[in-house]
Amino acid sequence: MSLSKETQVTTDKSWRTICNASDLVKDSGISALLLKDGSEANSAGEDEQIAIFHIPNSEEKIYAVGNYDPIGKANVLYRGLVGCIDDEPVVASPLYKQHFSLKTGDCLQEEQSIAVYDIRIENEQVQVFY
Amino acid sequence: MNSDKQLMSKAKIVVVGNGMVGHHFVEEMAKNSDYQITVLSAESRLAYDRVYLSSYFSGKTADDLALTTPEHYDDLGVLFKTNAKVTNIDKSAKVVTTEGGDSFEYDKLILATGSYPFVPPIPGGDVEHSLVYRTIDDLEAIQASANVSKVGVVIGGGLLGLEAAKAVKELGLETHVVEFAPQLMAVQVDGGGGRLLKTKIEELGVQVHTSKATNEIVAGDKHRYKLCFSDGTELETDLILFSAGIRPYDNLAREFDLEIGTRGGIVIDNQCKTSDADIYAIGECALWNNFIYGLVAPGYNMAKVAVKDICGEAAEFTGADMSTKLKLMGVEVGSIGDAHGKTAGALTYTYENQPEGVYKKIVVSSDKTKMLGAVLIGDTAEYDSLLQYMLNAIDLPEAPEGLILPMAGDKPTLGVDALPDTATICSCHNVTKGDIIASIDAGAMTVSDVKSCTKAGSGCGGCAALVKSVADNEFEKRGVEVKKDICEHFAYSRKELFDIVSVEKIKTFDELLSSHGRGLGCEICKPVAGSVLASVWNDYILKKPHLSLQDTNDTYLGNMQKDGTYSVVPRIAGGEITPDKLIVLGEVAKKYNLYTKITGGARVDLFGARVEQLPPIWKELVDAGFETGHAYGKSLRTVKSCVGSTWCRYGVQDSMTMAIDLEHRYKGLRAPHKIKFGVSGCTRECAEAQGKDIGIIATENGWNLFVGGNGGMKPRHGDLFATDLDDETLVKYVDRILMFYVQTGDRLQRTSVWMDNLEGGLAYLQDVIMKDSLGINAVLEEQMTAIVGSYQCEWKTTIEDPEALKRFKPFVNSDKVDSNIQFVTEREQIRPARGQEKIAVKLIEMTKVEAEEVEA
Numbered sequence: 001m002s003l004s005k006e007t008q009v010t011t012d013k014s015w016r017t018i019c020n021a022s023d024l025v026k027d028s029g030i031s032a033l034l035l036k037d038g039s040e041a042n043s044a045g046e047d048e049q050i051a052i053f054h055i056p057n058s059e060e061k062i063y064a065v066g067n068y069d070p071i072g073k074a075n076v077l078y079r080g081l082v083g084c085i086d087d088e089p090v091v092a093s094p095l096y097k098q099h100f101s102l103k104t105g106d107c108l109q110e111e112q113s114i115a116v117y118d119i120r121i122e123n124e125q126v127q128v129f130y
Numbered sequence: 131m132n133s134d135k136q137l138m139s140k141a142k143i144v145v146v147g148n149g150m151v152g153h154h155f156v157e158e159m160a161k162n163s164d165y166q167i168t169v170l171s172a173e174s175r176l177a178y179d180r181v182y183l184s185s186y187f188s189g190k191t192a193d194d195l196a197l198t199t200p201e202h203y204d205d206l207g208v209l210f211k212t213n214a215k216v217t218n219i220d221k222s223a224k225v226v227t228t229e230g231g232d233s234f235e236y237d238k239l240i241l242a243t244g245s246y247p248f249v250p251p252i253p254g255g256d257v258e259h260s261l262v263y264r265t266i267d268d269l270e271a272i273q274a275s276a277n278v279s280k281v282g283v284v285i286g287g288g289l290l291g292l293e294a295a296k297a298v299k300e301l302g303l304e305t306h307v308v309e310f311a312p313q314l315m316a317v318q319v320d321g322g323g324g325r326l327l328k329t330k331i332e333e334l335g336v337q338v339h340t341s342k343a344t345n346e347i348v349a350g351d352k353h354r355y356k357l358c359f360s361d362g363t364e365l366e367t368d369l370i371l372f373s374a375g376i377r378p379y380d381n382l383a384r385e386f387d388l389e390i391g392t393r394g395g396i397v398i399d400n401q402c403k404t405s406d407a408d409i410y411a412i413g414e415c416a417l418w419n420n421f422i423y424g425l426v427a428p429g430y431n432m433a434k435v436a437v438k439d440i441c442g443e444a445a446e447f448t449g450a451d452m453s454t455k456l457k458l459m460g461v462e463v464g465s466i467g468d469a470h471g472k473t474a475g476a477l478t479y480t481y482e483n484q485p486e487g488v489y490k491k492i493v494v495s496s497d498k499t500k501m502l503g504a505v506l507i508g509d510t511a512e513y514d515s516l517l518q519y520m521l522n523a524i525d526l527p528e529a530p531e532g533l534i535l536p537m538a539g540d541k542p543t544l545g546v547d548a549l550p551d552t553a554t555i556c557s558c559h560n561v562t563k564g565d566i567i568a569s570i571d572a573g574a575m576t577v578s579d580v581k582s583c584t585k586a587g588s589g590c591g592g593c594a595a596l597v598k599s600v601a602d603n604e605f606e607k608r609g610v611e612v613k614k615d616i617c618e619h620f621a622y623s624r625k626e627l628f629d630i631v632s633v634e635k636i637k638t639f640d641e642l643l644s645s646h647g648r649g650l651g652c653e654i655c656k657p658v659a660g661s662v663l664a665s666v667w668n669d670y671i672l673k674k675p676h677l678s679l680q681d682t683n684d685t686y687l688g689n690m691q692k693d694g695t696y697s698v699v700p701r702i703a704g705g706e707i708t709p710d711k712l713i714v715l716g717e718v719a720k721k722y723n724l725y726t727k728i729t730g731g732a733r734v735d736l737f738g739a740r741v742e743q744l745p746p747i748w749k750e751l752v753d754a755g756f757e758t759g760h761a762y763g764k765s766l767r768t769v770k771s772c773v774g775s776t777w778c779r780y781g782v783q784d785s786m787t788m789a790i791d792l793e794h795r796y797k798g799l800r801a802p803h804k805i806k807f808g809v810s811g812c813t814r815e816c817a818e819a820q821g822k823d824i825g826i827i828a829t830e831n832g833w834n835l836f837v838g839g840n841g842g843m844k845p846r847h848g849d850l851f852a853t854d855l856d857d858e859t860l861v862k863y864v865d866r867i868l869m870f871y872v873q874t875g876d877r878l879q880r881t882s883v884w885m886d887n888l889e890g891g892l893a894y895l896q897d898v899i900m901k902d903s904l905g906i907n908a909v910l911e912e913q914m915t916a917i918v919g920s921y922q923c924e925w926k927t928t929i930e931d932p933e934a935l936k937r938f939k940p941f942v943n944s945d946k947v948d949s950n951i952q953f954v955t956e957r958e959q960i961r962p963a964r965g966q967e968k969i970a971v972k973l974i975e976m977t978k979v980e981a982e983e984v985e986a
């Protein structure tokens with residue numbers, strides 16, 4: 001497996017490679033860590049978890065959002081089913097089935113939202129901007 | 131509610147008897163709050179459904195049959211007392227008194243005392259196991275007696291006698307019916323129909339003895355009693371059930387000087403008043419126009435008339451139609467109007483098909499323009515339309531015989547459009563076509579809305595199909611589309627998708643979506659498609675094209691718990707497990723520190739496995755001979771069994787072997803919802819089979835099969851589908867039923883709800899499965915055979931497939947594990963830490979043992 005950690009210590013955000021495009025699963029999700037160096041890890045010293053969805057038939061084709069389900073309170077969103085509701089690409093939480101927009105991170109049923117990240121595929125590499 | 135002052139000034143109504151009609155009166159009367167209603171019931175329980183009494187023996191309980199509850203009467207503000215038989219009426223003081231000495235004043239008194247079974251005074255007839263069939267207490271006595279009996283005789287071959295015979299048969303006794311007249315059901319059916327009925331009932335294993343008068347009952351030689359008939363013949367039996375007619379409970383009227391008929395019955399006028407202007411009589415105790423109506427619908431009408439009369443509204447009881455349609459021991463019988471052709475000048479048309487056991491007769495007026503009556507045996511398909519022709523005096527077609535001749539194509543049909551608005555659709559609740567239209571005008575949007583507003587169909591249920599077609603016809607006229615779409619991406623029901631997939635041989639969701647759907651799909655249509663594709667093709671469900679369709683539970687082959695961990699449930703067929711396998715479960719649970727519990731489904735569940743732990747755990751289990759238990763799938767869950775005849779001193783069949791065989795046969799079958807079985811070794815039913823989708827209970831002669839049971843949110847007892855089946859027939863029927871359910875069930879519809887919604891209900895399903903009425907059994911069996919033959923343990927396939935294993939890695943770019951999953955100890959095992967118990971920690975490095983084992 002290709003595990004590419006940024007080597008230089010920097011506080012600036014940039015496009016960082018997460019994995020190979022071949023690690024994606026069509027119409028489904030995988031999870032990844034936004035690996036950070038000691039200085040950048042959040043207050044608890046943890047790396048952030050993200051969910052990456054690959055939906056080739058949709059507009060953006062690839063999406064990255066936070067993996068934490070604020071309603072079910074567990075890191076499970078990458079295991080949800082993806083689809084669309086009124087043409088908005090969404091993931092349904094596998095715990096209690098609320099829909100989160102993959103474009104905005106907003107929950108369609110409750111006053112909750114999750115983080116969204118810029119993501120792209122460059123030279124067969126999946127990259128997130130963080 | 132009401133203030134005391136109001137209460138004091140309210141007029142008092144006392145209702146004697148809380149049978150079906152008495153109860154109907156209460157419900158109607160309580161709509162008017164000017165009256166204080168008091169109900170006195172001689173029975174130990176409040177009103178229950180006597181019409182469906184027999185279903186008590188096919189699994190319904192006293193609670194299921196109840197028409198009301200104490201809470202409901204409280205809500206209505208109705209006072210009531212059970213075990214309160216009224217023994218005295220003081221007409222001048224207007225007071226009734228019960229056996230227990232309680233007195234109640236009345237302004238209006240309602241006698242709704244019903245009737246009691248007539249027991250002919252046969253010498254020697256008054257013995258311990260001589261019983262009747264009228265109340266729930268009677269049923270309990272019959273059940274107790276049947277437990278210590280082998281042979282049962284029903285005396286009386288009328289409608290109720292045949293129902294009683296069915297009950298005796300279902301209780302597992304050798305069953306006989308003894309009838310005085312030369313034919314069965316002499317009141318409703320003519321001679322020809324009676325002959326055919328006899329043959330059909332005998333085919334079902336009940337022996338029918340007509341033209342037999344019982345002279346005497348003496349002690350038997352082989353059995354408890356011996357019936358001696360007037361023609362010198364004899365019949366031995368252990369249990370005698372009298373069903374020789376009913377007599378009105380008119381004793382109160384007799385003793386306290388109300389007018390009664392020469393042959394009994396409390397005389398009433400068109401307002402249902404007795405000879406005392408403040409006393410009404412309704413239901414089976416009442417005699418109107420020298421006639422007692424032994425059916426519930428006319429009683430309900432009397433109740434309504436009495437209510438209106440009390441409230442000062444004009445109303446009249448003007449007689450009632452006595453037509454009946456019923457299913458006796460699986461034989462369809464219908465009798466309409468003048469079945470015997472007694473009207474002057476009446477002409478009849480008869481159609482008899484002996485090989486198929488069908489008999490139909492219509493009675494028409496001398497000028498052949500009006501329907502007067504009909505008899506239908508073996509096939510009552512035309513009952514509704516024939517009844518409407520008669521009730522509404524609709525002009526008959528040119529050749530009336532066409533109405534009953536089986537010339538499929540050019541049969542004159544009576545569309546619901548042709549019915550006038552005054553046509554009675556539901557006679558139990560006196561609901562007309564106009565009432566149904568009015569309910570739709572008032573906002574009813576579905577057939578079930580219509581049923582709940584109008585009550586149509588909630589009596590005998592005989593009108594259900596007609597109610598549906600009248601309502602549907604009305605919806606259609608208004609352009610209301612009856613929508614069954616599963617979601618915004620597919621304008622189809624699950625059944626339609628099933629047909630599309632099998633007919634067009636579609637193998638993937640993408641194909642299905644591009645040819646018949648829109649958008650990207652969603653969490654509703656994807657699992658449905660996944661399940662349908664699995665039912666039709668039975669591929670490995672994590673195969674690439676199906677992967678993204680499965681709900682997380684199916685994707686990770688485990689049930690997700692609240693903290694994102696999974697449970698591990700290996701199959702333990704029938705609940706049977708060797709000590710060695712139990713030890714393996716213990717060792718695996720210990721090694722991975724999993725919370726361990728015996729489930730409600732009689733197997734073992736290991737909780738708290740993180741995604742990445744699932745493959746190594748399952749590898750150990752599969753190596754030890756376990757298979758997946760499909761606890762995550764909409765598929766066969768458990769077949770719960772008792773030990774059966776192998777160990778249990780009461781067992782009559784080897785339920786354990788049957789359960790294990792069935793569990794292995796159907797494991798992995800994908801369905802609209804989960805499926806559970808139960809197999810019990812005798813009627814004590816320790817496996818609770820009647821609460822399962824498929825319930826199997828051993829009898830002396832084989833197996834009784836129940837379908838459509840459910841525990842869960844809305845418990846339902848299964849319907850008795852067939853009795854005394856041999857192993858082979860049992861499996862054949864179950865194959866067909868399951869496959870039919872798989873094809874026609876709606877999304878997330880358990881067999882219980884499927885049964886309730888199946889048009890034609892149990893009888894229809896029996897026809898499809900046992901008589902092949904749709905001609906699809908060969909296909910159903912073929913499909914099941916293919917599915918059984920292509921079974922694979924999904925966990926075994928998964929741990930052998932490196933591609934599939936990739937999905938169980940916690941993160942694509944790290945071997946760390948989710949730090950949010952934390953446990954604390956409770957009763958010496960782990961449980962998920964609650965919010966405030968969680969400690970913020972850095973991601974723990976994954977223990978290397980587990981990771982390597984999988985990769986290897």
Ligand code: SRM
Pocket residue numbers: 689690691697698699727728729730731732733734735761767768806821822839840841842843844880
């Ligand atoms: C583990 C267990 C409870 C236990 O600790 O004993 C259980 C656990 C769950 N049940 Fe159950 N049910 C369990 C026996 C039952 C039983 C008892 C039985 O099978 O005899 C019933 C009633 C019988 C029945 O189904 O008719 C039962 C009726 C339900 C229902 C209601 C179904 C219904 O038709 O009303 C649900 C909800 C649903 O399926 O929609 C449900 C759903 C669930 C779910 C899947 C809820 C969920 O989504 O998390 C639970 C997760 C299972 C897991 O993590 O493994 N469970 N559940 C039992 C597992 C049995 C097994 O060995 O597979």
Ligand SMILES: Cc1cc2nc3c(=O)[nH]c(=O)nc-3n(C[C@H](O)[C@H](O)[C@H](O)COP(=O)(O)OP(=O)(O)OC[C@H]3O[C@@H](n4cnc5c(N)ncnc54)[C@H](O)[C@@H]3O)c2cc1C
Pocket residue numbers: 146147148149150151152153170171172173180181182183184214215216217242243244245263264290293379382412413414415423424425426427429456590
């Ligand atoms: C097995 C069976 C199947 C049937 N099937 C059908 C069918 O398919 N279709 C149909 O239309 N009809 C059917 N019937 C008939 C139907 O049940 C009756 O017509 C209906 O129950 C009559 O209602 P009722 O209230 O007049 O009398 P009941 O239901 O008999 O109620 C009378 C009540 O009054 C009580 N009582 C009597 N005397 C006193 C007293 N002095 N004080 C207090 N309480 C008293 C009795 O204990 C009883 O509880 C069936 C009946 C049976 C038994």
Ligand code: SF4
Pocket residue numbers: none
């Ligand atoms: S009853 Fe409710 S809480 Fe208990 S196992 Fe079943 S679904 Fe879970």
Ligand code: FES
Pocket residue numbers: 555556557558559586587588589590591592593594
């Ligand atoms: S006719 Fe009996 S329920 Fe409608």
